[in-house]
Amino acid sequence: MPRLKGWERMGPTDEELVEAFQGGDFSAFDLLVRRWDRKIQGAIFRIMGTEDEARDLCQETFLKAYRALGSFKGESRFSSWLYQIALNLCRDRMRRRKGRTMVSLDDLDEDGAAFVSRDRPSALDLVEKGDLSRAVASAVAALPEEQREVIILKEYQDLTFLEIAETLGVPLSTVKTRLYRGLGQLRQHLEKQGIRGTAPVPATFP
């Protein structure tokens, strides 16, 4: 079951809204957009790495959803279906982007110095500057696509294993394997930069 928080629990469920839309009440779609657009845009941002693309692809996701919702059969949760559309758009865009790399404008000074020195700041530099956020971002970006998607859906979108399996159309065991491998790679990547985790964690078994 999707874990709903606060106001989300109050209104109609996604499935009820979908039914209303399919029955001709198109305003139901507005509610679905308002409920999901921030989450979807956040997921796309973490996959693509730029706000422009996140906005652009989020818009495309909902446009596609609007066109296809009439024939949505409800075989999966609406949210899984929506994530599916978003992930497919991201994969398409990634494939087109292949061979090109990203540079953040923040890396440039007024004279365009980052373009002059070909070295980008290493993850170690970032950590020394206390920028764990960027170190984590670059570690996640370095993961193979399949692992990156699972890590983002689990760690940052807070989906359950079951929801991820449904979204990606793979068995539960595959989700866990990809997650395990992805976490292992992240750990290696970060440990290479001298990050060994923050405070010790008490071993608890719920």
Added chain:
Amino acid sequence: MECTNVRDELIEVLYGEASPDAARRIEAHCAACAACREELDGLRRLRQDLPAWKVPEAGRTLFRSPQLMSRWLPAAVAAALFLTLGGVGGLALAESRFRRLLDEREARHRQEITALKASVAEPVSSVSTEDDAAMFVRVQDLIRQSELRQAAALNASLSAFSERTEQQRRYDLARVSAGLSYLDGKTGQNVARTTELMGYVLQASQKK
């Protein structure tokens, strides 16, 4: 118990999605197996670091071709010559590229509006429960709303593109001046004259 066989359950415990039975099995295993205990602790520590990655309020990025970077110097020199010879023509070329992208995007948005109109119009015929006139008004309203939304999106992307054009211009200028300073060091006086000329061109283009 083989360590590789407990991995799925280890992950379930890590995310609090394990059944009580699985949790007990992992607890027992970790009590006996130092490697798995360390593995679980390590993953827990890692998971404490991951939330440090926040979605920024405003972070902009540009595409950059690695091929271009690997041939940065000749490209910069060529750009400098091109700009010196062609004046602001070089920038105009860069801008026309963005203008084309912009046109493409506008065309796409227009297509989408048309498609949206069509898709909104379709279900109307199948819904007969409401009075036709009232339905017509509602559909009109929906189309207007969606057009407004599309127009807003188009405006947003228009301004994003003009912003990017400006960024591209700054990037080109930076590359050109970097190329020039390289030439400066290499060939001295000759290039100093070019630099002077460049300064003039840069000024002219900024005025423009």
